[in-house]
Amino acid sequence: MSDQFYSDARLYDRLFPGGEQAVDFYRTETDRQGGSVLELGSGTGQKLIPIASDGHPCIGLELSPDMLAEAQRKADERGVEVQWVQGDMREFDLGRTFDLVFITANSLLHLHNAEDLVDCFRSVRKHLAPGARLIFDVFNPSVRMLAQADGVRRRRDALSFVDPDRGVVQVDVAETYDAAAQVTRGRWYFSTDSEADFSVAPLEIRNIFPQELPLLLSLGGLRVVERFGDWSRAPLTADATLQLYVCAPD
Structure with missing residues (x-):
């Protein structure tokens, strides 16, 4: 969910x-x-x-x-x-x-x-x-990107942003692809230099x-x-x- x-x-x-x-x-x-x-x-x-x-x-x-x-x-x-x-x-x-x-x-x-x-x-x-x-x-959907969804946590530099209270927030994502369901199951990690993983949230998206x-x-x-x-x-x-x-x- x-x-x-x-x-x-x-x-x-x-x-x-x-x-x-x-x-x-x-x-x-x-x-x-x-x-x-x-x-x-x-x-x-x-x-x-x-x-x-x-x-x-x-x-x-x-x-x-x-x-x-x-x-x-x-x-x-x-x-x-x-x-x-x-x-x-x-x-x-x-x-x-x-x-x-x-x-x-x-x-x-x-x-x-x-x-x-x-x-x-x-x-x-x-x-x-x-x-x-x-x-x-x-x-x-990109078949190439789906094939690379191996569950490894990786930094998404393009998604980093500035929070007025926390400063620069870095985003990491780990995803796997359930081919039978056509669903990408991900976990998103939000961190700052002083607060690692202050928010961790699952995200499941249909392809x-x-x-x-x-x-x-x-x-x-x-x-x-x-x-x-x-x-x-x-x-x-x-x-x-x-x-x-x-x-x-x-």
Whole structure:
């Protein structure tokens, strides 16, 4: 399970602070689609708060209460109105439909079983208004990287960040790959020069390969309208690191 990984929402934001290209993409798509927006796995509101600040009515559904609390704090700080709802993206009923639903930043990959993914897509389908779209992004699995997931703890220099209270935080990760489940099982270690492993958290992420997604979407009552391999809308190729899908009701 990965609940512990998201129990410190501010630490999460410092670990993953960027995403400007993703934010720009989703803001552009929301402006193009218009209307109301639902984000599943909305986290601390990194994508949804900027979209709400553009004047779109927004709801964010998130399982983690810690992430929801930080999202509310950030929205209040910016004077932006967003409705935050605690819920599970596999099965939810908000009693209304939306013009755009999106799932960003690999949030979909916390659903490890095919049944859970299909349940999520079916729930999304029930919440899509006529002409609405589902948009989501997940990484494109690299067989080379999966083969290197040997359980050895290694430093991830690119992930180091500055914490205002602790100073420079270094990040180590140890991962193994469960090929039968298509799940990468990792343990993340956060340390400073004066405090080794002040936080250690497991993170388990599903790998979804490009040939799987159209079938899973179809089982959930959705079809692929477009798919891309990066935020500039380039085609999805074998060496693309991103899978970006635009979907509609089937």
